[in-house]
Amino acid sequence: MINAKVVILEPENAGNVGAIARVMKNFALEELILVNPKFENMFEAELRAMHGIDILRNMHIVNTFKEAVSDADFIVGTTAKTGMNYNVLRTVITPEVLVERLVNINGKIALLFGRESSGLSNEELKQTDIIVTIPTSNYSALNVSHAAAIIFYEIYKSHAQWRKGAPRASSRLEKEKALEYFHLILSDINYPSFKCHIAERVFRNVISRAFISGREIYTLIGVLRRIHSFLTSKNR
Structure with a gap:
Protein backbone atom coordinates (compact mmCIF):
# COMPACT_ATOMS: atom_id res chain seq x y z
CA MET A 1 0.00 0.00 0.00
CA ILE A 2 1.09 3.60 -0.44
CA ASN A 3 2.93 5.49 2.24
CA ALA A 4 -0.04 7.62 3.29
CA LYS A 5 -1.62 8.96 6.44
CA VAL A 6 -5.11 10.31 7.05
CA VAL A 7 -5.42 13.73 8.70
CA ILE A 8 -8.76 15.05 10.02
CA LEU A 9 -8.88 18.75 10.93
CA GLU A 10 -10.91 19.68 13.99
CA PRO A 11 -13.39 16.76 13.78
CA GLU A 12 -16.65 17.59 15.55
CA ASN A 13 -18.24 14.15 15.72
CA ALA A 14 -16.52 11.19 17.36
CA GLY A 15 -18.70 8.77 15.41
CA ASN A 16 -17.34 10.05 12.11
CA VAL A 17 -13.78 9.51 13.33
CA GLY A 18 -14.67 5.93 14.21
CA ALA A 19 -16.28 5.39 10.81
CA ILE A 20 -13.17 6.71 9.06
CA ALA A 21 -10.99 4.38 11.14
CA ARG A 22 -13.20 1.50 10.03
CA VAL A 23 -12.86 2.27 6.31
CA MET A 24 -9.14 2.85 6.75
CA LYS A 25 -8.97 -0.73 8.01
CA ASN A 26 -11.05 -1.90 5.03
CA PHE A 27 -8.58 -0.34 2.60
CA ALA A 28 -5.24 -1.00 4.35
CA LEU A 29 -4.49 2.51 5.63
CA GLU A 30 -3.04 2.59 9.13
CA GLU A 31 -1.93 6.06 10.24
CA LEU A 32 -4.58 8.47 11.56
CA ILE A 33 -3.92 12.01 12.83
CA LEU A 34 -6.53 14.24 14.49
CA VAL A 35 -5.91 17.98 14.63
CA ASN A 36 -7.51 19.71 17.62
CA PRO A 37 -10.61 17.46 17.89
CA LYS A 38 -13.74 19.18 19.23
CA PHE A 39 -14.94 16.23 21.33
CA GLU A 40 -13.49 14.62 24.43
CA ASN A 41 -15.11 11.20 24.71
CA MET A 42 -13.92 8.53 22.26
CA PHE A 43 -16.67 6.06 23.19
CA GLU A 44 -18.77 6.63 20.05
CA ALA A 45 -15.66 6.53 17.87
CA GLU A 46 -14.73 3.14 19.31
CA LEU A 47 -18.26 1.83 18.72
CA ARG A 48 -18.20 2.89 15.07
CA ALA A 49 -14.65 1.73 14.39
CA MET A 50 -15.44 -1.99 14.74
CA HIS A 51 -12.33 -3.88 13.56
CA GLY A 52 -10.56 -0.57 13.03
CA ILE A 53 -10.23 -0.09 16.78
CA ASP A 54 -6.45 -0.59 16.56
CA ILE A 55 -6.22 2.43 14.27
CA LEU A 56 -7.90 4.57 16.95
CA ARG A 57 -5.61 3.22 19.64
CA ASN A 58 -2.54 4.07 17.57
CA MET A 59 -3.71 7.46 16.27
CA HIS A 60 -1.98 10.71 17.16
CA ILE A 61 -3.62 13.94 18.29
CA VAL A 62 -1.84 17.22 17.50
CA ASN A 63 -2.70 20.86 17.98
CA THR A 64 -1.97 22.35 14.57
CA PHE A 65 -2.22 21.65 10.87
CA LYS A 66 1.51 22.28 10.54
CA GLU A 67 2.34 19.53 13.03
CA ALA A 68 0.06 17.06 11.25
CA VAL A 69 1.71 17.44 7.85
CA SER A 70 5.29 18.17 8.90
CA ASP A 71 6.61 14.87 7.50
CA ALA A 72 4.44 14.84 4.35
CA ASP A 73 5.99 15.27 0.92
CA PHE A 74 2.62 15.64 -0.79
CA ILE A 75 -0.64 16.95 0.71
CA VAL A 76 -4.01 16.04 -0.83
CA GLY A 77 -6.88 18.28 0.27
CA THR A 78 -10.58 17.49 -0.12
CA THR A 79 -13.53 19.78 -0.77
CA ALA A 80 -17.16 19.75 -1.85
CA LYS A 81 -16.88 23.40 -2.95
CA THR A 82 -15.33 23.74 -6.37
CA GLY A 83 -14.36 27.04 -7.94
CA MET A 84 -15.27 28.54 -11.27
CA ASN A 85 -12.60 28.92 -13.96
CA TYR A 86 -11.19 32.05 -12.31
CA ASN A 87 -10.74 30.42 -8.88
CA VAL A 88 -7.26 28.92 -9.13
CA LEU A 89 -7.27 27.96 -5.44
CA ARG A 90 -10.16 25.55 -5.85
CA THR A 91 -8.96 23.88 -9.04
CA VAL A 92 -9.86 20.26 -8.37
CA ILE A 93 -9.44 16.72 -9.68
CA THR A 94 -11.54 13.59 -9.12
CA PRO A 95 -10.43 10.55 -7.07
CA GLU A 96 -9.92 8.60 -10.31
CA VAL A 97 -7.48 11.21 -11.61
CA LEU A 98 -5.76 11.33 -8.22
CA VAL A 99 -4.86 7.66 -8.26
CA GLU A 100 -3.54 7.94 -11.81
CA ARG A 101 -1.17 10.66 -10.61
CA LEU A 102 -0.14 8.90 -7.40
CA VAL A 103 1.73 6.35 -9.50
CA ASN A 104 4.60 8.85 -9.58
CA ILE A 105 4.71 9.43 -5.82
CA ASN A 106 6.77 7.33 -3.45
CA GLY A 107 7.17 9.90 -0.68
CA LYS A 108 4.85 10.40 2.30
CA ILE A 109 1.30 11.45 1.35
CA ALA A 110 -1.17 13.19 3.67
CA LEU A 111 -4.88 12.75 2.85
CA LEU A 112 -6.55 15.75 4.44
CA PHE A 113 -10.22 15.97 5.49
CA GLY A 114 -11.91 19.05 6.95
CA ARG A 115 -14.51 19.82 9.56
CA GLU A 116 -17.96 18.28 9.19
CA SER A 117 -19.62 21.72 9.34
CA SER A 118 -17.32 23.83 7.17
CA GLY A 119 -14.64 21.66 5.55
CA LEU A 120 -11.19 23.10 4.92
CA SER A 121 -10.65 26.86 4.94
CA ASN A 122 -9.05 28.71 2.04
CA GLU A 123 -5.91 29.20 4.13
CA GLU A 124 -5.68 25.46 4.72
CA LEU A 125 -6.31 24.68 1.06
CA LYS A 126 -3.42 26.99 0.16
CA GLN A 127 -1.10 24.59 1.97
CA THR A 128 -2.17 21.59 -0.12
CA ASP A 129 -0.54 20.36 -3.30
CA ILE A 130 -3.71 19.16 -4.96
CA ILE A 131 -7.43 19.21 -4.16
CA VAL A 132 -9.84 16.35 -4.74
CA THR A 133 -13.60 16.54 -5.08
CA ILE A 134 -16.19 13.79 -5.55
CA PRO A 135 -18.69 14.53 -8.33
CA THR A 136 -22.27 14.38 -7.04
CA SER A 137 -25.73 15.67 -7.89
CA ASN A 138 -26.77 19.19 -6.91
CA TYR A 139 -26.63 18.15 -3.25
CA SER A 140 -22.85 17.91 -2.98
CA ALA A 141 -22.24 17.61 0.77
CA LEU A 142 -21.20 14.03 1.52
CA ASN A 143 -20.64 12.88 5.08
CA VAL A 144 -16.89 13.04 5.69
CA SER A 145 -16.65 9.30 6.35
CA HIS A 146 -18.49 8.53 3.09
CA ALA A 147 -16.16 10.82 1.14
CA ALA A 148 -13.17 9.18 2.81
CA ALA A 149 -14.45 5.71 1.90
CA ILE A 150 -14.74 6.63 -1.79
CA ILE A 151 -11.23 8.07 -1.94
CA PHE A 152 -9.70 5.16 0.02
CA TYR A 153 -11.45 2.67 -2.26
CA GLU A 154 -10.12 4.31 -5.42
CA ILE A 155 -6.60 4.28 -3.99
CA TYR A 156 -6.85 0.66 -2.87
CA LYS A 157 -8.38 -0.49 -6.15
CA SER A 158 -5.51 0.93 -8.14
CA HIS A 159 -2.54 0.21 -5.89
CA ALA A 160 -1.81 -3.22 -7.36
CA GLN A 161 -1.21 -1.58 -10.73
CA TRP A 162 1.29 0.96 -9.43
CA ARG A 163 4.81 0.67 -10.72
CA LYS A 164 7.48 -0.73 -8.47
CA GLY A 165 10.72 1.20 -8.32
CA ALA A 166 9.11 4.51 -9.23
CA PRO A 167 11.55 7.43 -9.23
CA ARG A 168 11.91 9.38 -6.00
CA ALA A 169 9.18 11.96 -5.66
CA SER A 170 10.07 15.60 -5.17
CA SER A 171 10.04 16.54 -1.50
Missing part, protein backbone atom coordinates in the same frame (compact mmCIF):
# COMPACT_ATOMS: atom_id res chain seq x y z
CA ARG A 172 8.07 19.38 0.05
CA LEU A 173 11.31 21.24 0.72
CA GLU A 174 12.32 20.97 -2.94
CA LYS A 175 8.94 22.23 -4.13
CA GLU A 176 9.11 25.16 -1.71
CA LYS A 177 12.59 26.02 -3.03
CA ALA A 178 11.23 26.09 -6.60
CA LEU A 179 8.39 28.35 -5.44
CA GLU A 180 10.90 30.60 -3.70
CA TYR A 181 12.84 31.13 -6.93
CA PHE A 182 9.60 31.67 -8.86
CA HIS A 183 8.66 34.39 -6.37
CA LEU A 184 12.06 36.05 -6.82
CA ILE A 185 11.69 35.96 -10.61
CA LEU A 186 8.28 37.67 -10.37
CA SER A 187 9.98 40.42 -8.38
CA ASP A 188 12.85 40.61 -10.89
CA ILE A 189 10.45 41.27 -13.79
CA ASN A 190 8.32 43.74 -11.78
CA TYR A 191 5.25 41.55 -12.09
CA PRO A 192 2.23 43.42 -10.66
CA SER A 193 2.19 42.80 -6.92
CA PHE A 194 -1.58 42.33 -6.79
CA LYS A 195 -1.27 39.45 -9.27
CA CYS A 196 1.70 37.71 -7.64
CA HIS A 197 -0.30 35.49 -5.27
CA ILE A 198 -2.40 34.21 -8.20
CA ALA A 199 0.68 33.51 -10.32
CA GLU A 200 2.34 31.70 -7.43
CA ARG A 201 -0.74 29.58 -6.83
CA VAL A 202 -0.92 28.68 -10.52
CA PHE A 203 2.75 27.67 -10.45
CA ARG A 204 2.13 25.53 -7.35
CA ASN A 205 -0.88 23.92 -9.05
CA VAL A 206 1.18 23.09 -12.14
CA ILE A 207 4.09 21.44 -10.31
CA SER A 208 1.71 19.62 -7.97
CA ARG A 209 -0.54 18.18 -10.67
CA ALA A 210 2.54 17.13 -12.64
CA PHE A 211 3.73 15.00 -9.67
CA ILE A 212 7.29 15.75 -10.72
CA SER A 213 10.13 13.53 -9.59
CA GLY A 214 13.10 14.49 -7.46
CA ARG A 215 15.31 14.62 -10.55
CA GLU A 216 12.83 16.85 -12.40
CA ILE A 217 12.46 19.31 -9.51
CA TYR A 218 16.26 19.42 -9.16
CA THR A 219 16.56 20.45 -12.81
CA LEU A 220 13.70 22.95 -12.51
CA ILE A 221 15.29 24.59 -9.45
CA GLY A 222 18.56 24.89 -11.37
CA VAL A 223 16.84 26.58 -14.32
CA LEU A 224 14.92 28.99 -12.08
CA ARG A 225 18.09 29.82 -10.16
CA ARG A 226 19.91 30.66 -13.40
CA ILE A 227 17.00 32.83 -14.59
CA HIS A 228 16.98 34.71 -11.29
CA SER A 229 20.77 35.21 -11.39
CA PHE A 230 20.60 36.47 -14.98
CA LEU A 231 17.78 38.92 -14.25
CA THR A 232 19.51 40.15 -11.11
CA SER A 233 22.71 40.90 -13.04
CA LYS A 234 20.72 42.69 -15.79
CA ASN A 235 18.92 44.87 -13.24
CA ARG A 236 22.06 46.11 -11.52
Whole structure:
Protein backbone atom coordinates (compact mmCIF):
# COMPACT_ATOMS: atom_id res chain seq x y z
CA MET A 1 0.00 0.00 0.00
CA ILE A 2 1.09 3.60 -0.44
CA ASN A 3 2.93 5.49 2.24
CA ALA A 4 -0.04 7.62 3.29
CA LYS A 5 -1.62 8.96 6.44
CA VAL A 6 -5.11 10.31 7.05
CA VAL A 7 -5.42 13.73 8.70
CA ILE A 8 -8.76 15.05 10.02
CA LEU A 9 -8.88 18.75 10.93
CA GLU A 10 -10.91 19.68 13.99
CA PRO A 11 -13.39 16.76 13.78
CA GLU A 12 -16.65 17.59 15.55
CA ASN A 13 -18.24 14.15 15.72
CA ALA A 14 -16.52 11.19 17.36
CA GLY A 15 -18.70 8.77 15.41
CA ASN A 16 -17.34 10.05 12.11
CA VAL A 17 -13.78 9.51 13.33
CA GLY A 18 -14.67 5.93 14.21
CA ALA A 19 -16.28 5.39 10.81
CA ILE A 20 -13.17 6.71 9.06
CA ALA A 21 -10.99 4.38 11.14
CA ARG A 22 -13.20 1.50 10.03
CA VAL A 23 -12.86 2.27 6.31
CA MET A 24 -9.14 2.85 6.75
CA LYS A 25 -8.97 -0.73 8.01
CA ASN A 26 -11.05 -1.90 5.03
CA PHE A 27 -8.58 -0.34 2.60
CA ALA A 28 -5.24 -1.00 4.35
CA LEU A 29 -4.49 2.51 5.63
CA GLU A 30 -3.04 2.59 9.13
CA GLU A 31 -1.93 6.06 10.24
CA LEU A 32 -4.58 8.47 11.56
CA ILE A 33 -3.92 12.01 12.83
CA LEU A 34 -6.53 14.24 14.49
CA VAL A 35 -5.91 17.98 14.63
CA ASN A 36 -7.51 19.71 17.62
CA PRO A 37 -10.61 17.46 17.89
CA LYS A 38 -13.74 19.18 19.23
CA PHE A 39 -14.94 16.23 21.33
CA GLU A 40 -13.49 14.62 24.43
CA ASN A 41 -15.11 11.20 24.71
CA MET A 42 -13.92 8.53 22.26
CA PHE A 43 -16.67 6.06 23.19
CA GLU A 44 -18.77 6.63 20.05
CA ALA A 45 -15.66 6.53 17.87
CA GLU A 46 -14.73 3.14 19.31
CA LEU A 47 -18.26 1.83 18.72
CA ARG A 48 -18.20 2.89 15.07
CA ALA A 49 -14.65 1.73 14.39
CA MET A 50 -15.44 -1.99 14.74
CA HIS A 51 -12.33 -3.88 13.56
CA GLY A 52 -10.56 -0.57 13.03
CA ILE A 53 -10.23 -0.09 16.78
CA ASP A 54 -6.45 -0.59 16.56
CA ILE A 55 -6.22 2.43 14.27
CA LEU A 56 -7.90 4.57 16.95
CA ARG A 57 -5.61 3.22 19.64
CA ASN A 58 -2.54 4.07 17.57
CA MET A 59 -3.71 7.46 16.27
CA HIS A 60 -1.98 10.71 17.16
CA ILE A 61 -3.62 13.94 18.29
CA VAL A 62 -1.84 17.22 17.50
CA ASN A 63 -2.70 20.86 17.98
CA THR A 64 -1.97 22.35 14.57
CA PHE A 65 -2.22 21.65 10.87
CA LYS A 66 1.51 22.28 10.54
CA GLU A 67 2.34 19.53 13.03
CA ALA A 68 0.06 17.06 11.25
CA VAL A 69 1.71 17.44 7.85
CA SER A 70 5.29 18.17 8.90
CA ASP A 71 6.61 14.87 7.50
CA ALA A 72 4.44 14.84 4.35
CA ASP A 73 5.99 15.27 0.92
CA PHE A 74 2.62 15.64 -0.79
CA ILE A 75 -0.64 16.95 0.71
CA VAL A 76 -4.01 16.04 -0.83
CA GLY A 77 -6.88 18.28 0.27
CA THR A 78 -10.58 17.49 -0.12
CA THR A 79 -13.53 19.78 -0.77
CA ALA A 80 -17.16 19.75 -1.85
CA LYS A 81 -16.88 23.40 -2.95
CA THR A 82 -15.33 23.74 -6.37
CA GLY A 83 -14.36 27.04 -7.94
CA MET A 84 -15.27 28.54 -11.27
CA ASN A 85 -12.60 28.92 -13.96
CA TYR A 86 -11.19 32.05 -12.31
CA ASN A 87 -10.74 30.42 -8.88
CA VAL A 88 -7.26 28.92 -9.13
CA LEU A 89 -7.27 27.96 -5.44
CA ARG A 90 -10.16 25.55 -5.85
CA THR A 91 -8.96 23.88 -9.04
CA VAL A 92 -9.86 20.26 -8.37
CA ILE A 93 -9.44 16.72 -9.68
CA THR A 94 -11.54 13.59 -9.12
CA PRO A 95 -10.43 10.55 -7.07
CA GLU A 96 -9.92 8.60 -10.31
CA VAL A 97 -7.48 11.21 -11.61
CA LEU A 98 -5.76 11.33 -8.22
CA VAL A 99 -4.86 7.66 -8.26
CA GLU A 100 -3.54 7.94 -11.81
CA ARG A 101 -1.17 10.66 -10.61
CA LEU A 102 -0.14 8.90 -7.40
CA VAL A 103 1.73 6.35 -9.50
CA ASN A 104 4.60 8.85 -9.58
CA ILE A 105 4.71 9.43 -5.82
CA ASN A 106 6.77 7.33 -3.45
CA GLY A 107 7.17 9.90 -0.68
CA LYS A 108 4.85 10.40 2.30
CA ILE A 109 1.30 11.45 1.35
CA ALA A 110 -1.17 13.19 3.67
CA LEU A 111 -4.88 12.75 2.85
CA LEU A 112 -6.55 15.75 4.44
CA PHE A 113 -10.22 15.97 5.49
CA GLY A 114 -11.91 19.05 6.95
CA ARG A 115 -14.51 19.82 9.56
CA GLU A 116 -17.96 18.28 9.19
CA SER A 117 -19.62 21.72 9.34
CA SER A 118 -17.32 23.83 7.17
CA GLY A 119 -14.64 21.66 5.55
CA LEU A 120 -11.19 23.10 4.92
CA SER A 121 -10.65 26.86 4.94
CA ASN A 122 -9.05 28.71 2.04
CA GLU A 123 -5.91 29.20 4.13
CA GLU A 124 -5.68 25.46 4.72
CA LEU A 125 -6.31 24.68 1.06
CA LYS A 126 -3.42 26.99 0.16
CA GLN A 127 -1.10 24.59 1.97
CA THR A 128 -2.17 21.59 -0.12
CA ASP A 129 -0.54 20.36 -3.30
CA ILE A 130 -3.71 19.16 -4.96
CA ILE A 131 -7.43 19.21 -4.16
CA VAL A 132 -9.84 16.35 -4.74
CA THR A 133 -13.60 16.54 -5.08
CA ILE A 134 -16.19 13.79 -5.55
CA PRO A 135 -18.69 14.53 -8.33
CA THR A 136 -22.27 14.38 -7.04
CA SER A 137 -25.73 15.67 -7.89
CA ASN A 138 -26.77 19.19 -6.91
CA TYR A 139 -26.63 18.15 -3.25
CA SER A 140 -22.85 17.91 -2.98
CA ALA A 141 -22.24 17.61 0.77
CA LEU A 142 -21.20 14.03 1.52
CA ASN A 143 -20.64 12.88 5.08
CA VAL A 144 -16.89 13.04 5.69
CA SER A 145 -16.65 9.30 6.35
CA HIS A 146 -18.49 8.53 3.09
CA ALA A 147 -16.16 10.82 1.14
CA ALA A 148 -13.17 9.18 2.81
CA ALA A 149 -14.45 5.71 1.90
CA ILE A 150 -14.74 6.63 -1.79
CA ILE A 151 -11.23 8.07 -1.94
CA PHE A 152 -9.70 5.16 0.02
CA TYR A 153 -11.45 2.67 -2.26
CA GLU A 154 -10.12 4.31 -5.42
CA ILE A 155 -6.60 4.28 -3.99
CA TYR A 156 -6.85 0.66 -2.87
CA LYS A 157 -8.38 -0.49 -6.15
CA SER A 158 -5.51 0.93 -8.14
CA HIS A 159 -2.54 0.21 -5.89
CA ALA A 160 -1.81 -3.22 -7.36
CA GLN A 161 -1.21 -1.58 -10.73
CA TRP A 162 1.29 0.96 -9.43
CA ARG A 163 4.81 0.67 -10.72
CA LYS A 164 7.48 -0.73 -8.47
CA GLY A 165 10.72 1.20 -8.32
CA ALA A 166 9.11 4.51 -9.23
CA PRO A 167 11.55 7.43 -9.23
CA ARG A 168 11.91 9.38 -6.00
CA ALA A 169 9.18 11.96 -5.66
CA SER A 170 10.07 15.60 -5.17
CA SER A 171 10.04 16.54 -1.50
CA ARG A 172 8.07 19.38 0.05
CA LEU A 173 11.31 21.24 0.72
CA GLU A 174 12.32 20.97 -2.94
CA LYS A 175 8.94 22.23 -4.13
CA GLU A 176 9.11 25.16 -1.71
CA LYS A 177 12.59 26.02 -3.03
CA ALA A 178 11.23 26.09 -6.60
CA LEU A 179 8.39 28.35 -5.44
CA GLU A 180 10.90 30.60 -3.70
CA TYR A 181 12.84 31.13 -6.93
CA PHE A 182 9.60 31.67 -8.86
CA HIS A 183 8.66 34.39 -6.37
CA LEU A 184 12.06 36.05 -6.82
CA ILE A 185 11.69 35.96 -10.61
CA LEU A 186 8.28 37.67 -10.37
CA SER A 187 9.98 40.42 -8.38
CA ASP A 188 12.85 40.61 -10.89
CA ILE A 189 10.45 41.27 -13.79
CA ASN A 190 8.32 43.74 -11.78
CA TYR A 191 5.25 41.55 -12.09
CA PRO A 192 2.23 43.42 -10.66
CA SER A 193 2.19 42.80 -6.92
CA PHE A 194 -1.58 42.33 -6.79
CA LYS A 195 -1.27 39.45 -9.27
CA CYS A 196 1.70 37.71 -7.64
CA HIS A 197 -0.30 35.49 -5.27
CA ILE A 198 -2.40 34.21 -8.20
CA ALA A 199 0.68 33.51 -10.32
CA GLU A 200 2.34 31.70 -7.43
CA ARG A 201 -0.74 29.58 -6.83
CA VAL A 202 -0.92 28.68 -10.52
CA PHE A 203 2.75 27.67 -10.45
CA ARG A 204 2.13 25.53 -7.35
CA ASN A 205 -0.88 23.92 -9.05
CA VAL A 206 1.18 23.09 -12.14
CA ILE A 207 4.09 21.44 -10.31
CA SER A 208 1.71 19.62 -7.97
CA ARG A 209 -0.54 18.18 -10.67
CA ALA A 210 2.54 17.13 -12.64
CA PHE A 211 3.73 15.00 -9.67
CA ILE A 212 7.29 15.75 -10.72
CA SER A 213 10.13 13.53 -9.59
CA GLY A 214 13.10 14.49 -7.46
CA ARG A 215 15.31 14.62 -10.55
CA GLU A 216 12.83 16.85 -12.40
CA ILE A 217 12.46 19.31 -9.51
CA TYR A 218 16.26 19.42 -9.16
CA THR A 219 16.56 20.45 -12.81
CA LEU A 220 13.70 22.95 -12.51
CA ILE A 221 15.29 24.59 -9.45
CA GLY A 222 18.56 24.89 -11.37
CA VAL A 223 16.84 26.58 -14.32
CA LEU A 224 14.92 28.99 -12.08
CA ARG A 225 18.09 29.82 -10.16
CA ARG A 226 19.91 30.66 -13.40
CA ILE A 227 17.00 32.83 -14.59
CA HIS A 228 16.98 34.71 -11.29
CA SER A 229 20.77 35.21 -11.39
CA PHE A 230 20.60 36.47 -14.98
CA LEU A 231 17.78 38.92 -14.25
CA THR A 232 19.51 40.15 -11.11
CA SER A 233 22.71 40.90 -13.04
CA LYS A 234 20.72 42.69 -15.79
CA ASN A 235 18.92 44.87 -13.24
CA ARG A 236 22.06 46.11 -11.52
